[in-house]
Amino acid sequence: MNREQKRMMQRQGQVGADGTAAPRRTSTQDVQRRRSDRATPREFFRQIREEMRQVSWPTRPEVVNYTSIVFFVLVFMTSLIFGLGFGFSKFVTFLFVK
Numbered sequence: 001m002n003r004e005q006k007r008m009m010q011r012q013g014q015v016g017a018d019g020t021a022a023p024r025r026t027s028t029q030d031v032q033r034r035r036s037d038r039a040t041p042r043e044f045f046r047q048i049r050e051e052m053r054q055v056s057w058p059t060r061p062e063v064v065n066y067t068s069i070v071f072f073v074l075v076f077m078t079s080l081i082f083g084l085g086f087g088f089s090k091f092v093t094f095l096f097v098k
Contacts, residue, residue, distance in 0.1 A: 009015040
């Protein structure tokens, strides 16, 4: 374990300042801590709505542009893979027929 790992573990509370393992919480303390950190369903949906307001949504022309790019790349790659597979299969059958 190098110094960076030790420092990171100290910041996370996994290791004490002297390098020994930090005391672990009991399971009841962990459960109580997780329950107190938990949001109510109403609070959860309120937070979702706040986060969705901060999203930078694309405009309609951007969506159309990106969709067309994805569609054309999909068609191109599908035809390329089909063509290569078809060509290689014809080449292999040509080699083994003669």
